[in-house]
Amino acid sequence: MKLKAFLLSSLVAAPLAFANAEITTQDTYARATPPTAVTSAVFGNIHNSGDRARNIVSVSVDAAGKSELHDVIMDGEMMKMRHVDTFVIPANGKLPLKPGGHHIMMFDLKHPLKEGQTLNVTLTFANGEKYQFQAPVKKVMAGMSMNHNMDHGKEMDHGKMDMQH
Template sequence: MRVFLLLIFALILYGTALAKPEIQIQDPWIREVPPVSKMSALFMKIVNKGDTEDVLLSVKTDASKFVEIHRMVMEGQMMKMRKLDFLKLPPKSTVELRPGGIHIMLIELTKPLKAGQKVKVELNFKKSGKIVIQAPVKALH
């Protein structure tokens, strides 16, 4: 009986070890802005191929002083941006960050962003830890 219980326990532990998120970043890009603009936004698809949720906690880059996760909301007739403290990434799903939707706001740009440049960005996830990407700067159209 004791051996049987141990076996069950080991199987549960094994299962827990296997259950984890698996994050992939696809098609990241930063919107090109005129040199006078002090803000831009970063977009991408965040794919979680794993079987448990992960959470995007924070984003860092040298391209701007501050970085925030934003979503667009309708208030009356106005589209406004609201800050999110984190972004949930459900298992077996893709969260798309795109213009007009959820985006990562780069506030107080440290240098002008020109199309063709690549910007190093560090994403911090609750379970997957740090993922570093190179996001190209592109014009919106």
């Protein structure tokens, strides 16, 4: 009887394990922060080797009190960062997470992010499945196109940005 229960539970769990194997990450990292910063972001690539698109509906990061899916759009001459409900990873494709585009935004950091640390990131998909990966913390060049450590709503020195949530 125990063997039957084990086999049955293995069959039920097998599709989820297979589906999870279709998702991989590459070149992920979180931006290091100065001591007083309360926000940062995670970047990299999320790959989907499956034959159907996958929808990420939420994210959590162990070093942040709150994490959100964000993208950046142009509204006239103003770049606007906004919270979105879903990231879609195309079938047999990838979703790049990069400054000035889709990214994982972290708020209420529990501590400054220092180079050499590693963050645990959990993606939740529309079907309830979760995928976890680690993102090393890295220093990035000061000339990057976005500064996630700025106060929301302030203008940037090299352009305008309106942060919406």
